[in-house]
Amino acid sequence: MRKSVKFLSALAAVAVVSTAASAGTLDEVKKRGVLHCGVSTGLPGFSNPDDKNNWSGIDADTCRAVAAAVLGDASKIKFTPLTAKERWTALQSSEVDMLSRNSTWTHTRDTSLGVNFTGVNYYDGQGFMVSKSIGVKSAKELDGVSVCLQAGTTTELNLADYFREHGMKYSPITFDTSDQTIKGFEANRCDMLTSDQSQLYSLRTKLPDPNTAMVLPEIISKEPLGPVVSQGDDQWFNIVKWVLNAQINAEELGITSKNVDKMKSSKNPSVGRVLGTVGDAGAKLGLSADWAYNAIKQVGNYGEMFERNVGLNTPLKIARGVNALWNKGGIMYAPPIR
């Protein structure tokens, strides 16, 4: 009988715990003192750990900027590596506060997963990488091809659409992680690897001899990649959205991590509004006035993030292209802070 009493009270305890509601994400992060950020399991240029578990990449930096804006310190952050399959569940169950994991913004994801995309930190498109030895110059010559790709991505759908549209056959070999796809490609299990084009360049650097593979010119889809938060917390949604916008605005206004202190005394009111010397942009987000200053000082503006992680001076050697600012030939455009 003592046993059954214990059992019943255990049941009651579990029931209470499972009905407890969660507080606002901002308060929770502040109380915890650490931002939990979901990243990829290793994708050079976007989110990739080194041997001391320091994460680098444009996605990792996007999270760091949020940590700097919210907690005043870009290093107060815990990265959780997630496979493509795990990412939504991790975000839905609040295991991570935000997801910055080269995730494509699509209608289905935005409407049925209970998540909100906060913006775009990289405009990508799906491409093909083939081994030079098969002698293919264009994606139109790929009938009957074996394709390595990663499970749980928009890639699978785009690939199917493209081959159906062009009346070609293919056989997909679907792996769990992008690391396994490049291993399958290396073992010659497939003739072609498909993924977002930025990832192809990044994965190519993992081949023993990157020159044996080439990326085909065709881009078959739109892949706007960006940070994601859970639905139902508008304040947190605003914060993550506007930290990235502030970084893009900063690049447009010429504010960098190096000149940010000098820019604080700028006469341009737009600069003042970003850096918190004019207006109360921070307070409206529930943050301190120097929220964007911290993000820019510690992480940099959008252009700095790009050049440091994927730009021409990195192994990935990706040109700004469509990711340049709107007034410099690209489509990167942020609403103004005012």
Added chain:
Amino acid sequence: MADKQGQALTPSKPAPWNDPAVRSIVFQVLAILALGYFFYVIFQNTLANMEKSGISTGFGFLGEPSGFGILMSMVDYTEASSYGRTFLVGLLNTVLVAALGIVLATFLGFAIGVARLSPNWLLAKIATVYVETLRNIPLLLQMFFWYFAVLAALPSPRQSMDWGGAFFLNNRGFYFPRPVFEDGSSIVGIAFVIAVVAVVMLAKWAHKRQESTGEQFHTVYVSIGILLGLPLLAYLISGMPISLEYAALKGFNFQGGMRVIPELMALLWALSFYTAAFIAEIVRAGILAVSHGQSEAAHALGLRQAPTLRLVVIPQALRIIIPPLTSQYLNLTKNSSLATAIGYPDLVAVFMGTTLNQTGQAVEIVGMTMGVYLTISLIISAFMNWYNKRKALVER
């Protein structure tokens, strides 16, 4: 005196709340109610939370078109098929690899278990090394080994290994001719069914004859003759209605014919070699548990080594072998879900992987997948329990 004592021993019936029988029933009912309530709360809570955070629920997604391709499918499947169809494709692929794995692992395990007890020193040592190596390396590593190490050793499609232009082996799989059934080929099928029936009747007759007269009959050779001969005869008489479609190199890959993909081979080898090591040990234990006197008695009756093993030792050993063997079958089936690591499109990869990601309906999909593994496991269990009962010692 006796009456009085009898009365004294029968206690008066206690009040219901003091009756241990009533009390135990009441507490068990309470416990079940509490458990039921617990799951009800969890269920409602999950639904409410999902609704609150805007996650779609329900099984409507099963009718929507999937829009992605699958490497291997035993039923018709295209990108236009529904998510319900992807479930079926994944389910069949899982059942296929589990069934083949169980058969392979059983044969291999029995052979190695018996070999380990062989008086032949070399054979016994090889079996020992096999068991100790295979069962001590994690299964996932073995899968990666069979997949990546063996894949890397195989040639590309253009340099395929070729046997008579009909069988090809390369790193895209093993290709063999596909029989194409034309009009009139059903006669061959009917002939085959007749042959099977004939063989079964023959075996019964031969057994009966041996029991009554002691004369043996060459059942095995005659059976093979009937099984091959009768359909072949029908095939020739009906004008050879079955032709073969050969695989041929077209573009990057072979087209036509039939193919076993390397993912299936790697998964099957890894699963059956690994499980066979455990089955071998179970078989060895079963055989060792049969008293040595049994073999000596059989030898004394004039039975040679092979019939002794087959007729005396194994039937008794089976009683010990079957229950743990069931666990190994269940393990193999569940381990097949590691397939997703090497790209074999099993239920976990196709349904709990891609489908889950496209629809985001984790609760429904994970629930369905768990239900499938539970059902398969319970079916295996039920069958093995039935078989065990048949083999159990009938005491007279």
